[in-house]
Structure formats: C-alpha cells, structure tokens
Amino acid sequence: MPKxxxxxxxxxxxxxxxxxxxxxxxxxxxxxSFRRFAQAAERxxxxxxxxxxxxxxxxxRGHIHDLDVVxxxxxxxxxxxxxxxxxxxxxxxxxxxxxxxxxxxxxxxxTLDLLSQGRAGWNVVTSSxxxxxxxxxxxxxxxxxxxxxxxxxxVTANRHLWDSWGQDAVVADREAGRFTDGPxxxxxxxxxxxxxxxxxxxxxxxxxxxxxxQAGDSEDGREFAARTxxxxxxxxxxxxxxxxxxxxxxxxxxxxxxxxxxxxxxxAATFIVGGTDxxxxxxxxxxxxxxxxxxxxxxxxxxxxxxxxxDYDPDGPLPDIEPExxxxxxxxGRVQHVKDPAAEVARLRELARDKNLSLREVAIxxxxxxxxxxxxxxxxxxxxxxxxxxxxxxxxxxxxxxxGGLDDFVDQVVPILTERGALRSEYAEGSTLRDHLALGxxxxxxxxxxxxxxxxxxxxGHESASHDLPSHDLTEQKESA
Numbered sequence: 001m002p003k004x005x006x007x008x009x010x011x012x013x014x015x016x017x018x019x020x021x022x023x024x025x026x027x028x029x030x031x032x033s034f035r036r037f038a039q040a041a042e043r044x045x046x047x048x049x050x051x052x053x054x055x056x057x058x059x060x061r062g063h064i065h066d067l068d069v070v071x072x073x074x075x076x077x078x079x080x081x082x083x084x085x086x087x088x089x090x091x092x093x094x095x096x097x098x099x100x101x102x103x104x105x106x107x108x109x110x111t112l113d114l115l116s117q118g119r120a121g122w123n124v125v126t127s128s129x130x131x132x133x134x135x136x137x138x139x140x141x142x143x144x145x146x147x148x149x150x151x152x153x154x155v156t157a158n159r160h161l162w163d164s165w166g167q168d169a170v171v172a173d174r175e176a177g178r179f180t181d182g183p184x185x186x187x188x189x190x191x192x193x194x195x196x197x198x199x200x201x202x203x204x205x206x207x208x209x210x211x212x213x214q215a216g217d218s219e220d221g222r223e224f225a226a227r228t229x230x231x232x233x234x235x236x237x238x239x240x241x242x243x244x245x246x247x248x249x250x251x252x253x254x255x256x257x258x259x260x261x262x263x264x265x266x267x268a269a270t271f272i273v274g275g276t277d278x279x280x281x282x283x284x285x286x287x288x289x290x291x292x293x294x295x296x297x298x299x300x301x302x303x304x305x306x307x308x309x310x311d312y313d314p315d316g317p318l319p320d321i322e323p324e325x326x327x328x329x330x331x332x333g334r335v336q337h338v339k340d341p342a343a344e345v346a347r348l349r350e351l352a353r354d355k356n357l358s359l360r361e362v363a364i365x366x367x368x369x370x371x372x373x374x375x376x377x378x379x380x381x382x383x384x385x386x387x388x389x390x391x392x393x394x395x396x397x398x399x400x401x402x403x404g405g406l407d408d409f410v411d412q413v414v415p416i417l418t419e420r421g422a423l424r425s426e427y428a429e430g431s432t433l434r435d436h437l438a439l440g441x442x443x444x445x446x447x448x449x450x451x452x453x454x455x456x457x458x459x460x461g462h463e464s465a466s467h468d469l470p471s472h473d474l475t476e477q478k479e480s481a
Contacts, residue, residue: 006394048090118432208442237267
C-alpha cells in the first residue's frame, strides 16, 4: 500500500500562474468563486484549502502592479464563510506574524477553529520591508534579523492563549517564572517582543491549537519550521532538489525532540491534465505563453535588471543595457532573489543566443514550468512516486484557472489515486485538520518551549549544513506574486 498523498488546494488570487485571458477565469473577489473552488476540493477529498495573503498592493515603476488592480479580500473572513459551506475541508490562512498582535490572532484562529469544528490552520509568514510596514501603526518595519524571532514569540504567545482555557489551563507566574494551575482564560506571557497578561475570552479551539504552517525558506525559516511548525509550504517540489530539502528539514527535527512525521513538507505544484501525455504538453506550452504576456515579460525581466524596461519591445531582443546592481525602489512589495544580477543577465543573453529567443520568449523560458503534466495516470504515478521517494509528503496544487481549475484533477486524477490506495475513499467522520494530516493531539505551549530551548542549546555549538542548498523563499510577499 503506497503512502497517503496529502493534497491541499491553493486559491491563487492575484497570482501570476492565473490565465486571465481564458474565458473560464472568474472573479477572485466574489464569494461564489471561493465557494465553488472549496467545494471542488472537498469533492476530491483534499485535506485543506490554502489562501495566501498580501498586506500591500505591489508596485512597479511607481504604479500598482497589473496583477493587484482587483485588490484582495481579507483571508480570515473568507475562510470563516467557507466553514459554513464545507464539512470536512481544512481551512488554512496566511497571516503575517510581523504586524499583528497575539491576542487578536489567537482569537481569530480560535474562532475559525470553533466555527469549522476543528479545521483551522495558520500559515505563519513574516515581512521585513518598510513598504509593507508603512501601512501599519509603527510606520516602519522590523529589521530582517529579528523577523523570525518575533514570529517565534508570536506563535508561542498564541499557544499560551489557546492553552488558557480548559482543564489543562495554565497561568504564568511572571515574577517567579513558574507555572501554576489557574482559572480558565487567565494568561501571562512576556518576551522581547510582547508583555501581555489578562483573560482570554475565546474558548479553547477544538484542535487545541490550529495547525501551524510555515512558508519561509531561508536558513532562519528552515530552523523556525523545525522548531515550531506542523507543515511547510515550499517551492522545493521535484527531483533531487526536493529530496535534499526534505532530508534537510526532517533531520533538523530531532534536536527539538520531534519525529520526522511531526512535520509535513508540502510544496506548491501546478499541473496540466490531458487525455494523453502529448496533449497535456501541448496545453502546457500554450498555458505558459498565456501566463507571460508581453507586459508581464517586461515586468519579470525588470526584477532582474532592476531598471525600467517599458520602452523595449517584448518581441524584440533582450535589453542591451547592463543591470542596476544597487538596491532601488523600482519594485515594491515583492521579494527579489537575484543575488548576482550581472551574472544572471549574462546567462540570459547566452540562452537567447543559443535558442534564438525574443525578450518575451526568454521570460517564458525562465518562468516556472508546470510541475505535473500528463495524462491522469501519468500525474497520479508522479504524485505517488514523489511521496514514496522522499520528495514531499504531498502537494498544494495551484491551478491556472480559478475557480474551476481543480475540476479536471478531481474528476480524472483523484479516482486513480483512490484506486491505488494513495488517497482516502472518504473523510473520517468528524475529523479535524490535525486528523487529516495525521499530526496527533496538539502539544501544550510549555512542551513546545522546552523543545525549543533544548534545540537552541544543541545548535549553539555548530552551524547547519543547509547553507549550500537552493533557496525558494515563500514569505508573504512571494506568495502574493
């Protein structure tokens, strides 16, 4: 019997995987789109639905980015509404740990877990840029080196708040540093970032703690995940790259007293289902051209050149100017990862010469390909193989059409996965998201803190070996892209 393939469904929102020109592409704001998408995922017995988040409209050349002109609804109200039209599907929301406060976040996620009867998940992301920070009361930003420290403290504080109700309620004695039994709802928590105490007014979530996802992929992000998260949303989804990431994350768990199965690794994945493999690849090529219009091609290459390229012809050659290597403000609200722009531009020029590509064709060539392309049987085989060979524990699928983009997968691939024993034939009665992901009962906040302290002591004498691994940061800004 093969391992179970965990499946999430990512409603992509204003995402550059979406083919807006396709007549099947619907609203990314109307609730009907969210409802149809969620119910398709539940019909396919997916484990959860995943929503990204954006706290600022992205800008390029001083104008709102063309993918953001429709705006984006707030994540938690959408998930709360979906709790009323689904019965089993997990509901995972991306919420920033940098600008929010523990009391409000703990109440919001506890409420979502109560409304959904135990199906809530929190994808914890951070933000280090002043552009996003300007939308908030502090009017600035958290230094990059502190963002994961605050995220760690944020999650810990939330866990203490969730633990403050019920028979296992505890209250921190702030002066003596001890824990004693206390009345339900009473809490106290102090750290470098927070000093809070009072009475929490939301009953304990059905899951104890909502499932914690994490989406950062830097060295600090990986360590944060090993110390804190139940699941990782990552870009490492295939082949040797995926297996290296999988091994690296799983090996980090032991020093925090955790088992490999305690943390699920779930890459984002796009897909194209065709009647045959050849047909699917033809569709895939067309979709990639639709995803990268001439305007989009210029925007993609501006992130490498760090220059305004609007005067260049997308169907002409690559720009003949050199990239700007100094940090600038051409692009706001999205993560840039080109460490050596000059070397990358040289590589693209060689690629264009070798394949006789136009500017737009280069942009298409370097844009992400669909992860799974083929007949239903081919895709099912590939998913099962990836999980069996340690690439991932499953995938978060990102369709290129919303809201109907899951339908082909649900109707054609899911039956094969089920027949082969890699996917449940029905949901367990009354199961929570923790049950779906086989995570077990939530550990108390004090247990997490003890494991974190032990892990920090273990790490103090050596440096992680993961620095040489490729990085695909999926922070809040990247997910918004």
